[in-house]
Amino acid sequence: MAPTDPASDATGAPESDLAVARATDPRPIEDVAADLGLSADDVERRGDGVAKLTHAAVREAVGGAAGAGDGASAADAPGELDGTTVLVTGMSPTPKGEGKTVTTVGLGQGLAELGERTAVAVREPSLGPVFGIKGGAAGGGYSQVLPMEAINLHFTGDIHALTSAHNLLAAALDNRLHQGNDAEIDARRVHWPRALDVNDRALRETVVGLGGTASGVPREDEFVITAASELMAVLGLASDLEDLKARIGRIVLAVDADGEPVTPDDLGVTGAAAALLRDAFRPNLVQTVEGVPAFVHGGPFANIAHGTNTLVADRVGAALADYLVTEAGFGADLGAEKFGNIVAREGIVPDVAVVVATVRGAKRHGLEMWPTDFDALAEPDPGAVRAGVDNVAKHVSIAESFGIPTVAAINVFGDDTEAELAALEEAIADRGIPVARSTAYRDGGAGATDLAELVRERAGTGSFSPLYDVDAPIREKIETVAREVYGAAGVEYVDGAADDVERVEGWGYGDLPVCLSKTPYSLSGDAARTGVPEGWTLTIREVTPSAGAGFVVAKTADVMTMPGLPAEPAAEDIDVDADGDVTGLF
Amino acid sequence: MAPTDPASDATGAPESDLAVARATDPRPIEDVAADLGLSADDVERRGDGVAKLTHAAVREAVGGAAGAGDGASAADAPGELDGTTVLVTGMSPTPKGEGKTVTTVGLGQGLAELGERTAVAVREPSLGPVFGIKGGAAGGGYSQVLPMEAINLHFTGDIHALTSAHNLLAAALDNRLHQGNDAEIDARRVHWPRALDVNDRALRETVVGLGGTASGVPREDEFVITAASELMAVLGLASDLEDLKARIGRIVLAVDADGEPVTPDDLGVTGAAAALLRDAFRPNLVQTVEGVPAFVHGGPFANIAHGTNTLVADRVGAALADYLVTEAGFGADLGAEKFGNIVAREGIVPDVAVVVATVRGAKRHGLEMWPTDFDALAEPDPGAVRAGVDNVAKHVSIAESFGIPTVAAINVFGDDTEAELAALEEAIADRGIPVARSTAYRDGGAGATDLAELVRERAGTGSFSPLYDVDAPIREKIETVAREVYGAAGVEYVDGAADDVERVEGWGYGDLPVCLSKTPYSLSGDAARTGVPEGWTLTIREVTPSAGAGFVVAKTADVMTMPGLPAEPAAEDIDVDADGDVTGLF
Known part of the structure; x- marks a missing residue:
């Protein structure tokens, strides 16, 4: 054969x-x-x-x-x-x-x-x-x-370009913290992680900025896989380069001493990040x-x-x-x-x-x-x-x-x-x-x-319309998705998620569509429930703005944004020969 | 105009x-x-x-x-x-x-x-x-x-490919630590950093693996800029893909409980890293x-x-x-x-x-x-x-x-x-x-x-030969470069560098050429000395094998392998217009 x-x-x-x-x-x-x-x-x-x-x-x-x-x-x-x-x-x-x-x-x-x-x-x-x-x-x-x-x-290097742009924003933020912090960034409330396109659980929770005064400001940090970067969603929804820049510019990277968002526009690096994403x-x-x-x-x-x-x-x-x-x-x-x-x-x-x-x-x-x-x-x-x-x-x-x-x-x-x-x-x-x-x-x-x-x-025998009006309050939009799509009987807010909604609406992001994060393995919020579960309540644990992407994320559970490698990673089967042909990818 | x-x-x-x-x-x-x-x-x-x-x-x-x-x-x-x-x-x-x-x-x-x-x-x-x-x-x-x-x-993405390959090796190493550590890697003696192509001082000294048992083994870590990765030197010296693989396979990533090197070959990920570098x-x-x-x-x-x-x-x-x-x-x-x-x-x-x-x-x-x-x-x-x-x-x-x-x-x-x-x-x-x-x-x-x-x-009127025999002891090769090239009067070893030489020779890397790390701003080891300094002593602080690249690095001072951004980074002047044309690069 x-x-x-x-x-x-x-x-x-x-x-x-x-x-x-x-x-x-x-x-x-x-x-x-x-x-x-x-x-x-x-x-x-x-x-x-x-x-x-x-x-x-x-x-x-x-x-x-x-x-x-x-x-x-x-x-x-x-x-x-x-x-x-x-x-x-x-x-x-x-x-x-x-x-x-x-x-x-x-x-x-x-x-x-x-x-x-x-x-x-x-x-x-x-x-x-x-x-x-x-x-x-x-x-x-x-x-x-x-x-x-x-x-x-x-x-074609698109994901690498996103990694570069993502980490440029992170470096610019830590640089501002280091160089006098005139933006009054709260080092305890930096939301922008760092990103790498790798499965690496050791990077899920880190401390950066160690090593003394020459090496930045110590703070807790995390890495996400690049596909989980908000920049990837920004790239996915931008209509042209001008729109891409506008979206990058309004990403909420951190919160300042007054509780207001700090953005790439505030740091002056929107154009640089967009330049990295032009191709x-x-x-x-x-x-x-x-x-x-x-x-x-x-x-x-x-x-x-x-x-x-x-x-x-x-x-x-x-x-x-x-x-x-x-x-x-x-x-x-x-x-x-x-x-x-x-x-x-x-x-x-x-x-x-x-x-x-x-x-x-x-x-x-x-x-x-x-x-x-x-x-x-x-x-x-x-x-x-x-x-x-x-x-x-x-x-x-x-x-x-x-x-x-x-x-x-x-x-x-x-x-x-x-x-x-x-x-x-x-x-x-x-x-x-x-x-x-x-x-x-x-x-x-x-x-x-x-x-x-x-x-x-x-094809073409229907008449499309979204399920909710974007101008509706955030809670109402979440309720619509929970009941009409997932089939939930109701929605509850825990762990400060109700306060999150108020903060996000206060920042002026209340009129964005909502993006619910939920297990894919069940229509309900519980991966173990099969078929079409009824009579259950959807639990919302955290609500955060993806202001650049243009939606508000509502999380129903901890989301794993940095996968780990298994005990026997696929990498062990991948090889390349003298001609440059790769084996083990499938 | x-x-x-x-x-x-x-x-x-x-x-x-x-x-x-x-x-x-x-x-x-x-x-x-x-x-x-x-x-x-x-x-x-x-x-x-x-x-x-x-x-x-x-x-x-x-x-x-x-x-x-x-x-x-x-x-x-x-x-x-x-x-x-x-x-x-x-x-x-x-x-x-x-x-x-x-x-x-x-x-x-x-x-x-x-x-x-x-x-x-x-x-x-x-x-x-x-x-x-x-x-x-x-x-x-x-x-x-x-x-x-x-x-x-x-x-063409070459540096991004190096970043990927570098961090794959790092992830594989931390994964081995996490998945039972049958290689008996000493978490205190991991030499392989992580790498990013960004100026980011906050990543110079970090702690990774925090967050409990699901997120790896806590340890100190550092990031270098990708150009400082040994993989970049490996790419720079490989003669073909087979040679590239051989070099990657023998990189010293860490040291095990017996004090022996742990390499990509030991982890089984040499082929995967080489596949990432084929183009x-x-x-x-x-x-x-x-x-x-x-x-x-x-x-x-x-x-x-x-x-x-x-x-x-x-x-x-x-x-x-x-x-x-x-x-x-x-x-x-x-x-x-x-x-x-x-x-x-x-x-x-x-x-x-x-x-x-x-x-x-x-x-x-x-x-x-x-x-x-x-x-x-x-x-x-x-x-x-x-x-x-x-x-x-x-x-x-x-x-x-x-x-x-x-x-x-x-x-x-x-x-x-x-x-x-x-x-x-x-x-x-x-x-x-x-x-x-x-x-x-x-x-x-x-x-x-x-x-x-x-x-x-x-052109062609000379007859080339290297300055030393690679089979000479490491100290002799360092001495040759210090005296005959830099014009030093002698060499001293501090901070355990003499022990380093013994360890590197014990591991079998004594017959590699030496790569001295020294300030470029003076022929001497002191950046402030101009002209042709005489009567000075070169201080060797650390000697480490770059076994993949094929040389032994002798450092004369702390080397900054992760630059920082200045107070007003060039990024603030870089922009891209609606046509994709970038400004501010020069």
């Missing part, structure tokens, strides 16, 4: 993502750009098969500022985007994920098979997880984006294994931030393609809710949504088991699968509550039994939900044409 | 480096590559005017491993490199520098004016200084490398303002490391061009000494050297003033200039002690008086040193043709 023939084993399943990637002969990236009507001058090569759009091309495609840049613009701002926007979301996932990226890429390829001019948009992989827990973040099998090795290792703002263009244009851009934490790829990539894709397929993090309660209530206000509205369901996911919700009990999930159990469809239906109804026509996609895994697949498909259809299977991992776009036809049929 | 006409002011001097850069119409980078006999397939575009050579092109140009990769190979290994290697070094500099990069680029352009196929090689700028103290690191005026903004901001290893090709091919690659600290651009860029340049002009950090006592005793053993030998002298530098050494007393240096004083030539002559003799024919270049500044320039030129010539003025900043290559002719005349 030749290593360059990935489809030659008995089951017809790909040998490995790497083998598929290496067996593919990619098109010149200028040809891919031409599919979207972009000329060679509109893109700048960043290695083989990778390009960044020029600032001019972005402006030509989508104009200047999309929304008002303050999170308060009208939901229907992007009337000028001709393409159909397909939002891929999912049921409450297991920790291994239900294959949303594979389905996104596969659906894009499926629509292309139907003759539609299509682009997909997915997030950039973070190095932390790549070297931590084995697994790529660029789809898989015959539904992945290329060049896989480059995308997973540094790519990171430009969308990256690559291609899928089947040569469909793919934007891989941004990647904010899908927990304390909105967790989608960038607004600018989505807008460019929707402007240039007939169909843009984009994904949102976790289930519809998180990613789709945030897309609808946060991202859509900045200038992109979903015309149709896809809720990805799997046999494994449905079984977990039918069996009421702990999300990490994967061994138990391996046992075939069509009855459990059927029982778990309540969860799928609830996620479909969340997307529909925004007025987005929604279909279900069953992402087929190699070890799913036909009995379970049939049970899942029938139970979904029984609830009146349009459903199609996707075998895009194994078959590429050809495995997603049924889904593509369903999506094409339903 | 049009902003695009940089040479239109009264004196004929450039308006600004940025204006020169913007007024230039660069050649397609493939055409620049063709000057060196490289085809379009040999380079991979990384943005407009920037390319990385492919691994295959590097191998084709210089073959596989250059030296033995262990610092012990023969000095004359690179017999196969056809081109003439010109090493640009300098007198003892002032903190503002004597224009070594401008002279390097200008001389390259001057040789091209004479019809020679020429390439230059300079270091990659670090973001820390770019945002700290105003000033670029890519030459200036009509002797700079382009595209200036991209080179100064992220460039960083590939030389970056850009061009000068006059279209001469320029390699901008690497940038190790010129203090605790050897401080040149990469061996691979130098070797490729010397293989493909008739003349390669490359620079070494600080004066000949530091950069040229390390080039001769460390870099040359890995496979590149200088055929001729240039010692850059300035009116300002000579005056400082004639007046015996503190290196930062710039106001006093502004006063014209030909007598002081003449008196300072002792220092220039000593640096010339250091280069010649390696058997390298050496000339002096006077880098002319706009405010130099003719009386001072004439005094400097005559005093140098009076000592029998070939000398030429260079006005390359103002005039580009045309201002460096006299220097180019002198260089061409002298």
Whole structure:
């Protein structure tokens, strides 16, 4: 069996993502750009098969500022985007994920098979997880984006640029503390952490500024993984460079002696941070294994931030393609809710949504088991699968509550039994939900044409609107999400969260949308509760402004913003040979 | 006066480096590559005017491993490199520098004016200084490398890749401490810091691993700027990817309970770190303002490391061009000494050297003033200039002690008086040193043709050999550098440095060359002493192995490996406009 023939084993399943990637002969990236009507001058090569759009091309495609840049613009701002926007979301996932990226890429390829001019948009992989827990973040099998090795290792440097800009702001803040502190920054109330794109638990809680008077002011500090930086969310929502600067300038870095916010504008370093991000703002263009244009851009934490790829990539894709397929993090309660209530206000509205369901996911919700009990999930159990469809239906109804026509996609895994697949498909259809299977991992776009036809049929049949008015009080907006999306019976505020709300509204951030941080593994606030939990209360523990990103974060639990490495990190399996070929990424 | 006409002011001097850069119409980078006999397939575009050579092109140009990769190979290994290697070094500099990069680029352009196929090689700028103290690191005026903004901001991401690889090693080490510590790492003796490419004094001394049992093992830690990472030196000296891996694998990260080194090989993460550096290893090709091919690659600290651009860029340049002009950090006592005793053993030998002298530098050494007393240096004083030539002559003799024919270049500044320039030129010539003025900043290559002719005349008239045998004991090698290069009367070991030598030799690193860390502002160990100090003793305070880089570092003072930001950082002047154009870099 030749290593360059990935489809030659008995089951017809790909040998490995790497083998598929290496067996593919990619098109010149200028040809891919031409599919979207972009000329060679509109893109700048960043290695083989990778390009960044020029600032001019972005402006030509989508104009200047999309929304008002303050999170308060009208939901229907992007009337000028001709393409159909397909939002891929999912049921409450297991920790291994239900294959949303594979389905996104596969659906894009499926629509292309139907003759539609299509682009997909997915997030950039973070190095932390790549070297931590084995697994790529660029789809898989015959539904992945290329060049896989480059995308997973540094790519075009966007995340590194964010790390640099983030830490420049931190250094400027500590420098001000050191050089006389005329801004009267309270060293006990510095909210801005430092950031690194690595899984490194030893950096979660630190003390900096030790070593005497020449080495700064001692204080407690923490590091977050770069994807958790507010700057990543800023990049993800900025409409142009001017908007990017305005957003950076108003980030709340710390609090001064009077209890007022200290911002990059106060420190005079907004322009420098923006200069570091000038290229990171430009969308990256690559291609899928089947040569469909793919934007891989941004990647904010899908927990304390909105967790989608960038607004600018989505807008460019929707402007240039007939169909843009984009994904949102976790289930519809998180990613789709945030897309609808946060991202859509900045200038992109979903015309149709896809809720990805799997046999494994449905079984977990039918069996009421702990999300990490994967061994138990391996046992075939069509009855459990059927029982778990309540969860799928609830996620479909969340997307529909925004007025987005929604279909279900069953992402087929190699070890799913036909009995379970049939049970899942029938139970979904029984609830009146349009459903199609996707075998895009194994078959590429050809495995997603049924889904593509369903999506094409339903797209544009709804009328989108966000669930709440941004001018409503913060508590009212949180209440709306808790009750109408999560299905909570009520909301309680603990640990000073009620005071937080008052402070945030006092600072003038009361009219921003809210971004709730909650476990993705349950519709409720408790990861152990499966199905569609009822009669529970959502607990809010902390409320903080992400004034640059343009939302107010409400945390329901401690959020792990710096992962750790496992006992046997994936790094131990990764290697590079004398030719520069990398192994062990998948 | 049009902003695009940089040479239109009264004196004929450039308006600004940025204006020169913007007024230039660069050649397609493939055409620049063709000057060196490289085809379009040999380079991979990384943005407009920037390319990385492919691994295959590097191998084709210089073959596989250059030296033995262990610092012990023969000095004359690179017999196969056809081109003439010109090493640009300098007198003892002032903190503002004597224009070594401008002279390097200008001389390259001057040789091209004479019809020679020429390439230059300079270091990659670090973001820390770019945002700290105003000033670029890519030459200036009509002797700079382009595209200036991209080179100064992220460039091809090499330094970011080093940051990632460095911190992956750190995370793997702390993870091992946390996950049971079967390697028996002594948490009190972790030598491997963390690294960031930022000026941030608050990170000099830290405590990490706080926050309880889930967040690692508490210990003291420090951050260095990425250029000071041993990995940067490793990248700078590796001959190919296999050699890069071998070097990474033997880095001493920490010491175990038995006092033995703990390495990346012990942790199983050598391959992962090398994978992160696979593209960083590939030389970056850009061009000068006059279209001469320029390699901008690497940038190790010129203090605790050897401080040149990469061996691979130098070797490729010397293989493909008739003349390669490359620079070494600080004066000949530091950069040229390390080039001769460390870099040359890995496979590149200088055929001729240039010692850059300035009116300002000579005056400082004639007046015996503190290196930062710039106001006093502004006063014209030909007598002081003449008196300072002792220092220039000593640096010339250091280069010649390696058997390298050496000339002096006077880098002319706009405010130099003719009386001072004439005094400097005559005093140098009076000592029998070939000398030429260079006005390359103002005039580009045309201002460096006299220097180019002198260089061409002298090149290859010597016979190179390092100053010591690598098999000699560490103390003997340090003694050789102290006496024969610095002019010290003797060497003393304090603070346990004598024990350090025994430990390093006990670990088996006794046969590596030595890399002395000393103030660049004086030939002696005391920055305040000017001219050619005599009768002094060099104090060695610490001796540590850089086993991956392949040398033993001997520190003569505390070395600042993490700079701080000044009270008014350059970052406050940097901005980006709506088109992505950056201002304030120069």
